[in-house]
Amino acid sequence: MRKTRRLTEEEKVIFDNAVISESEIDELVKKYKVVYDDGVNYVVCKCQRPKWQKANFLDTHMALAGVLRRGEALRDFVEYQLRMKQVIEFRNKDIPE
Numbered sequence: 001m002r003k004t005r006r007l008t009e010e011e012k013v014i015f016d017n018a019v020i021s022e023s024e025i026d027e028l029v030k031k032y033k034v035v036y037d038d039g040v041n042y043v044v045c046k047c048q049r050p051k052w053q054k055a056n057f058l059d060t061h062m063a064l065a066g067v068l069r070r071g072e073a074l075r076d077f078v079e080y081q082l083r084m085k086q087v088i089e090f091r092n093k094d095i096p097e
Contacts, residue, residue: 011087018083028078034068035060041068043077 004015035042037058044062047055055063068077 007087011090014087014090015083018086020079020082024082025075025078028082029074032065032074032078033060033062034074041072042066043068043074 004012007015032043032045035044035058042058042064043066044057044060045065047063049055049063055061057064066077066081068074
């Protein structure tokens with residue numbers, strides 16, 4: 001699992017106790033693709049942008065979403081993203097929409 005040392009103690013509790021369903025993970029895994037280039041596993045996904053801003057990371061016509069660490073699976077990456085989503089929602093709870 002990715003490091004969480006930059007989280008506050010309260011955020012670490014939120015991260016560790018995040019409730020994530022298998023269906024959430026499976027759904028998000030389907031949206032990502034891993035592209036291997038020059039020894040690095042990049043995570044890419046489709047995104048909606050104006051035509052003049054179209055994503056095209058490594059000629060995939062997709063946007064870069066992240067980089068897998070050595071030995072990390074896409075499922076681990078997705079689970080981390082879903083846990084961090086709850087931390088970010090906590091951080092932004094006082095910001096008006």
